Amino acid sequence: MRVRRFAHLHLPACKRSVGQARRALAALVPAGDVADNGKLLVSEAVANAVEHTDSDQVRVLFDHDDASGELVCAVRDSSTHTPVATGAAATDAENGRGLDLIDTLADAWGYLPDSHGKWIWFSLTAAA
Numbered sequence: 001m002r003v004r005r006f007a008h009l010h011l012p013a014c015k016r017s018v019g020q021a022r023r024a025l026a027a028l029v030p031a032g033d034v035a036d037n038g039k040l041l042v043s044e045a046v047a048n049a050v051e052h053t054d055s056d057q058v059r060v061l062f063d064h065d066d067a068s069g070e071l072v073c074a075v076r077d078s079s080t081h082t083p084v085a086t087g088a089a090a091t092d093a094e095n096g097r098g099l100d101l102i103d104t105l106a107d108a109w110g111y112l113p114d115s116h117g118k119w120i121w122f123s124l125t126a127a128a
Helices: 016-028 033-052 098-105
Strands: 004-012 057-065 071-077 108-114 117-124
Touching: 004 016, 016 033, 016 057, 016 071, 033 057, 033 071, 033 098, 033 117, 098 117
Parallel strands: none
Antiparallel strands: 004 057, 057 071, 071 117, 108 117
């Protein structure tokens, strides 16, 4: 039987929301590579959203398909700036590595602008 699990979080735009998003993902996705990489990538995406939003909240959506193991995550912030992966993940830079980690580890990622900001999304699938 195919089971899809969804979560939609409204989190305050503060650093503690990174941990809340990680815990929500851990409760939704069974342990394994998808869960481990998902927690890392959602941490980066939420941290970026908190840093770059003018809003008092960020939104996080999770969609996990138990049958295929696929996880799709989307994080919304109020910034209208176009996100760009810069290659900083391979450097010792303290900032600017979040999108590069997403670019490196996710099977796919992108962004969708809306009338109030943008959504950064990524997907991960279980290793064969």
